Structures are given as C-alpha cells and as structure tokens.
Amino acid sequence: YPLFDVLFLTVCAVITGAEGWEDIEDFGRAHLGWLQEKGLFEQGLPVHDTIARVISRLDAEQFQQCFIRWVNSLCEVTEERFIAIDGKALRSSYDRNSRTSTIHMVSAFCAQNKLVLGQVKTEKKSNEITAIPELLRVLDLKGCLITIDAMGCQKEIAETIVNSGGDYLLAVKGNQKKLFHAIKSEFSALEDDIKESPLERQHGRLEIREYRVIPAPKTEPFNDWHGIKSIGQAVSFRYDKAGKKCSLExxxxxxxxxxxxxxxxxxVREHWGIENSLHW
Incomplete structure (x- = not known):
C-alpha cells in the first residue's frame, strides 16, 4: 500500500474523531468509494494491523516538521502577519486509570487565517519556556509579529524571534519585575493623553480600551532586550451590568x-484570538 494513501486515510480519520486503528479501518471502509475516486487504495484497503505497523514506523518528529511546513505553505503571507503563541492543557487528557499526566500543548496561531501553524507538546505548564523556542525554530517568522503572554517574556525567546527575521510583542508582568516597573514608570511620567474610544457592548459588559505606545528608552533595563524598539500600554475599563462591578486594568x-x-x-487584540478561536 502506498505510504501516501495510508497517511491520508489516517489523517482524515483522526480529524473526524477516530481514536484507534480499528476506527481508522472503519472510516476507510465507509469511505472507500470516495478514496478510490481520488486514485487511492486501488488494490483495496489495508486492515487495521497493517495501518498500525505503517504508522508506528514513522519518525514522529520528522512527520511533525513536514506537517508544519505543509500548513505554513497554506497560510497566505500578508504584509502584517500576526502569530500568537500560547499554551493550553488539553481537556480530558488526564487518564486516571494509568495516571497519565495532562497533555499541555503550546500552539502557534495565525490570527488572520485562523490557522494553527504548529504545536509542541510539553509535560507541565512551566515547560512553556523551553517549548516556545522549539516551536519557533520550525516556523517561518520572516515579516511576522509574534505575540506571547508574560510566560514567554524571556530574553532568549526575544533574541530567537529577531534572529529569525520576525518581531516580538511580549506581555510584561511580575516575572520580569525590573522591566515591568520601568515600563510602568515611563508611562506614569507621561501626561494623560487619553483619546475617546468607542464603547463596546458584548456579553452583558460595557468596555472601553485605550492603547499607547512610545519608543523604548536606551537605558537599563530596556537595552538588555535584543532589538527592543517600542514599549506599550493597554488600558481597559470594564463594567459588568449583571454584577454591577467596574474594573480598570x-x-x-x-x-x-x-x-x-x-x-x-x-x-494585542489578535493575541486574544488564540483564546477565543482556538483554546475555547
């Protein structure tokens, strides 16, 4: 049986919910006519044991890299391409019987195309820091703005992105305490220049967002970050009509x-898309 035929069958079956070798064979028998119309399995369909033997001989890492390159080729490159990188534990992946750990995946999500460009599996949430550079190495980052939350705000990650031809937009929180307070101080020193923003109404909430960006100072701790050029502040005011609560962030x-x-x-807003369009 041609390798391509078996791979195509397996991928299609898994996409539709197949969870084992027998499920993949059942899918193939149910759609054999459709497969043969496309010139596949001209000599008939392999049994599930054969499918399992073929797939088990694949180099998983090589297959992943091939798959990521194929997906990237489908993603239309636009002038301003935003790629959000974030991690998420897969629902129902913890197996109580075998005490298998919850699967945690770090994904690269192209906001404009609504397409996952690549994923890397990690063991624990803390391993995102090591998984993100691994994921970056297999992506085409040229001309892209890579957005990552505070977990990925690391000097090595920033340098990897710039050296790969992309730009980073990293959220800064308490894990980079010195940098966080320096940015906060820079914006506190500015005069309030708040412009009117449209009021957004959704899911029982009223929300106003403001964004300010200024050139990064050429002093410490800013000059410790590879290629840094801008620092930004996002302000959001939210009123929850149901709970009658206000919040300012x-x-x-x-x-x-x-x-x-x-x-x-x-x-900033496209990064939230990975939560709404992928994780959720």
Whole structure:
C-alpha cells in the first residue's frame, strides 16, 4: 500500500474523531468509494494491523516538521502577519486509570487565517519556556509579529524571534519585575493623553480600551532586550451590568518593531484570538 494513501486515510480519520486503528479501518471502509475516486487504495484497503505497523514506523518528529511546513505553505503571507503563541492543557487528557499526566500543548496561531501553524507538546505548564523556542525554530517568522503572554517574556525567546527575521510583542508582568516597573514608570511620567474610544457592548459588559505606545528608552533595563524598539500600554475599563462591578486594568508590553498605536492595538487584540478561536 502506498505510504501516501495510508497517511491520508489516517489523517482524515483522526480529524473526524477516530481514536484507534480499528476506527481508522472503519472510516476507510465507509469511505472507500470516495478514496478510490481520488486514485487511492486501488488494490483495496489495508486492515487495521497493517495501518498500525505503517504508522508506528514513522519518525514522529520528522512527520511533525513536514506537517508544519505543509500548513505554513497554506497560510497566505500578508504584509502584517500576526502569530500568537500560547499554551493550553488539553481537556480530558488526564487518564486516571494509568495516571497519565495532562497533555499541555503550546500552539502557534495565525490570527488572520485562523490557522494553527504548529504545536509542541510539553509535560507541565512551566515547560512553556523551553517549548516556545522549539516551536519557533520550525516556523517561518520572516515579516511576522509574534505575540506571547508574560510566560514567554524571556530574553532568549526575544533574541530567537529577531534572529529569525520576525518581531516580538511580549506581555510584561511580575516575572520580569525590573522591566515591568520601568515600563510602568515611563508611562506614569507621561501626561494623560487619553483619546475617546468607542464603547463596546458584548456579553452583558460595557468596555472601553485605550492603547499607547512610545519608543523604548536606551537605558537599563530596556537595552538588555535584543532589538527592543517600542514599549506599550493597554488600558481597559470594564463594567459588568449583571454584577454591577467596574474594573480598570493596565497591561504593559515590549516590542522589537517600531509600532504605532493602531498596529499595537491590533497585535494585542489578535493575541486574544488564540483564546477565543482556538483554546475555547
């Protein structure tokens, strides 16, 4: 049986929910006519044991790299391509009987195309720091703005992105305490220049967002970050009509791109897309 035929059958079956070799064989028998119309399995369908032997001989790492390159070739490259990278534990992946650990995946998500460009499996949440560089190495980052939450705000990750031809937009929180307070101080020193923003109504909430971006100072701790050019502040005011509660939140970012407020706002909001369009 041609390798391509077996791979194509397996991928299609798994996409539709197959969870084992017998499920894959059942899928193939149910769709044999459709497969043969495409020139596949001209000599008939293999049994599930044969499918299992073929797939088990594959080099999983090589297959993953081939798959990622194929997916990237499908993703149309636009002038401003935003790639969000984030981790998520897979629901129902913990097996109580065998005490198998929960599967945690780090994904690269192209916001404009709504397409996962690649994924890397980690053992624990803390391993995102090591998994992100591994994922970056197999992606084409040229001309892209890579957005990562505070977990990935690491100097090595920033340097990897810039050296690969991309730009980073990294959220900064308490894990980079010195940088966080320096950015906060820079924006506190500015005069309030708040512009009117449209009021958003959704899911019983009223929300106003503001974005400010300025050139990064050439002093410590900013000059410790490879290629840094901009720092940003995102402010969100939210009123929950049901609970009648108000909240005001400030978030801070660094970037190797010379961002204007529009591009900065788009990058921040597109990163949320990985939660709404992928994780959820």
């Amino acid at each position: 400030y978030r801070y970012y660094i970037s190797s791109a010379e961002l204007n407020e529009e591009t900065f706002a788009t990058g």
